[in-house]
Amino acid sequence: MEAWLSRKWKCMLFSQITLENQRTRTEYGEKTPALTDEYISKLKEELASITPPKGSGITDFQLLLVGPVGAGKSSFINTAMSPFADRIMHKAAVGTSSQSVTRKYITYPVRKSGGSCLNLRLCDTPGIGDHSGLDALNINFLLDGHVPSSFEFSCSRHISAKTPGFVHRPSLAEEAHCVAIVLDSSTINDLPAVTMTLLNDLKNLALEKGIPLAIIMTKIDKLHEEIAENLADVFKRPEVKTAVDQVSEAFGIPPNHVFPVKNYHSEMETEIAVHGLALLALRKMLFIASDALEERTSANEERQGSTADVTESDTA
Numbered sequence: 001m002e003a004w005l006s007r008k009w010k011c012m013l014f015s016q017i018t019l020e021n022q023r024t025r026t027e028y029g030e031k032t033p034a035l036t037d038e039y040i041s042k043l044k045e046e047l048a049s050i051t052p053p054k055g056s057g058i059t060d061f062q063l064l065l066v067g068p069v070g071a072g073k074s075s076f077i078n079t080a081m082s083p084f085a086d087r088i089m090h091k092a093a094v095g096t097s098s099q100s101v102t103r104k105y106i107t108y109p110v111r112k113s114g115g116s117c118l119n120l121r122l123c124d125t126p127g128i129g130d131h132s133g134l135d136a137l138n139i140n141f142l143l144d145g146h147v148p149s150s151f152e153f154s155c156s157r158h159i160s161a162k163t164p165g166f167v168h169r170p171s172l173a174e175e176a177h178c179v180a181i182v183l184d185s186s187t188i189n190d191l192p193a194v195t196m197t198l199l200n201d202l203k204n205l206a207l208e209k210g211i212p213l214a215i216i217m218t219k220i221d222k223l224h225e226e227i228a229e230n231l232a233d234v235f236k237r238p239e240v241k242t243a244v245d246q247v248s249e250a251f252g253i254p255p256n257h258v259f260p261v262k263n264y265h266s267e268m269e270t271e272i273a274v275h276g277l278a279l280l281a282l283r284k285m286l287f288i289a290s291d292a293l294e295e296r297t298s299a300n301e302e303r304q305g306s307t308a309d310v311t312e313s314d315t316a
């Protein structure tokens with residue numbers, strides 16, 4: 001019975017992935033989207049028009065980025081902001097691969113050059129494994145929306161209900177709506193066991209709360225020099241496919257929730273292939289977040305309905 005269930009589950013999962021791949025194929029004509037100026041403009045327009053589901057009562061998606069120090073979390077935020085500002089952005093402080101300069105939890109809006117903002121916030125965190133204090137307990141508070149923006153993590157004290165600014169009763173708007181685990185694709189084989197354990201704890205916590213997960217795989221330019229030269233071909237590269245399959249397997253997250261990107265790090269001017277990959281990742285995260293929010297909203301409504309029923313029958 002167990003074996004049959006597991007076969008059935010694999011079958012369902014496989015057909016879901018195949019469907020998703022077909023959708024990607026039809027959507028872009030080929031598996032690889034042609035990252036042209038016109039396509040990027042449409043992508044930007046689409047991203048600017050995506051709003052959280054009606055009924056969820058929230059205005060902005062909260063996309064939480066977590067991962068090892070130096071993985072490229074802050075750089076991804078800058079890269080994703082850049083096409084909307086028509087220049088390379090440097091809002092989130094970027095460190096080196098061994099030292100994190102991000103010590104605080106900061107939520108960034110994405111502003112268009114016209115002045116208005118997208119309906120999302122990119123939430124930057126200190127690196128896991130950097131003695132930053134970002135352990136499972138603090139991550140739990142982050143997922144639930146208890147942590148105030150600009151809160152500085154420290155390994156010597158945990159956030160608690162007594163912490164100034166602690167959000168005591170966070171609403172759905174303050175919770176995380178999608179968690180992106182950010183990993184350096186050139187070092188995925190060298191992740192320390194303690195980091196893997198923490199990331200797996202994070203994954204389980206998020207799943208328990210109904211928060212969907214994605215993986216942003218940065219630094220794909222380091223996988224092969226030809227990738228760096230021709231980013232638009234990234235989805236056809238065997239090195240990228242192997243890395244995607246590897247992290248997907250390691251974290252139990254479907255390959256179509258793993259996004260290979262290359263962040264701005266040494267460029268002087270914007271390049272559509274660079275921010276195009278970040279925009280594709282961002283759009284998919286919004287779709288994932290939106291679908292999960294619909295589920296969470298209807299589950300909340302059902303819960304409230306049943307509480308009301310109980311209260312009514314109690315008072316009758």
Ligand SMILES: Nc1nc2c(ncn2[C@@H]2O[C@H](COP(=O)(O)OP(=O)(O)O)[C@@H](O)[C@H]2O)c(=O)[nH]1
Pocket residue numbers: 067068069070071072073074075076093094095096097099100101102127182218219220221222261262263264265266
């Ligand atoms: N080659 C390359 N370097 C990157 C990429 N993304 C980030 N970096 C570099 O990696 C280092 C750490 O980046 P940072 O964004 O501070 O990582 P964080 O600690 O996860 O926030 C910096 O030196 C960045 O310039 C990328 O896609 N390719």
Ligand SMILES: [Mg+2]
Pocket residue numbers: 073074075093094095100101102124125126127
């Ligand atoms: Mg950082």
